[in-house]
Amino acid sequence: MDNVSKIYGFLWALRDVRLEIGAGEWVGLLGPNGAGKTTLLRVLAALAYPTAGGVELFGQELSYGNSPLRRSVGFLASGAHLYDSLTVSENLRFFVSLYRNDVGADDRATVLNDVGLHEKRDEYVSALSLGMRCRLAIAKWRLVRPRLLLVDEPYGSLDPSGVEVLNRFLESTCAAGGIVVLATHDVPRLLERCTRAVMLDQGRIVFDEPRQDPWHSFHSAFDALLSQDSGGPR
């Protein structure tokens, strides 16, 4: 992302964001509400146009509309992007068919089994809890296997075994040379796994460093941000 800005009306959701992510990285995106995390994910997914600046994915400029790059990008949004009146297996079949036509019933059954939804395969999505919907989204992206996976606030809805299923999937994506960008408020859980932490505040990147053990500089930056938010000096 090269100097990307995004303005909604009079609000700067992103301001001069520069970000370069290498293959195999798991980037944790942190920041308070309204910091611009979801907007950044939407710009990377080509679901929102940047007002200024440009985005390049895998060496190609990101274009809007239908482009071959879309095959390489996944967006795991907790609870969203599923049809309530279709069953679990129908949702999976429909969405995966838009990306690939070589996925058979056995592949779908295996993945549903792995995410713990095999018993629920004939239930309508409207009857699923938020956590189960998130597991279904994991199953979908496991079958699609995107090179860039954008994940928006998944931990709030998943139980510990669901978190484990998600983390295993994200780690396998990175191990295969893919990129994960995960936005969350669950700082400890994210810092445990991510290989790089990026913190946003009011649309700007205020912290961007690779993994440290322990995350001393991240915690000082995070504390500084918290003190600003609670009315401290800016």
Next chain:
Amino acid sequence: MNGALGQIYWLLWKDLLLEARRRDNLLSMFFFGLSLLFLFSFAFEISSENVSRMAPGLLWLAFMFSGTLALNQLFQGDRENDCLDALLLAPLDRGAYYLAKVFFNFSLMFLLELFILPLFGILFRLDFWHLLPNVLLYTLLGTLGFSVVGVLFAAVTLRARARALLLPVLLFPLMIPVILATVRTLQIILGAGTAAELVPWFRLLVGFDLIFITAGFLLLEWVLDG
């Protein structure tokens, strides 16, 4: 099935399955169309000499108003749970998405017409059963014209706050050639004209359908992603 054809198949499969489970579109269209036909048949006392001139216009008003109800709901299923974002995120040919929506809307309208046409014959005391193949041909051409323009404008108004109002305001003026041609051809078939008079209207209908199906196919990407 590969490529755009496969995508049309899956999108149509999804829309038909959602409609079969909810039935809200078809039921509201059917009852609205039926109510309009009843109202027209009681409101206008049409003499047997005038029936072939008047009835096609009333029939098409009923189709058009019911069809607009369906168009207003056309993208509703995809708007729930931000599914439209999931579709736009996918490597989905926007032209395929447009054609799937046209086929879906056309199927709903065709089902409605299968219900309404016999009732129309009974209510207006029209003996048109021997003319049914011709009536169906021109009705289907008109319906296709309605769907190809309607789907494009339903997409244009998709994110508008007052889309239920905006859609007919934008759509109805553009529908004038289709309504005019379909109503006129039905009048001719029912006896208010000669067979030779059908040809220019037939050409107009086919031309309109071809132009707008091409325009919609090319423009939907700009409408949805723009």
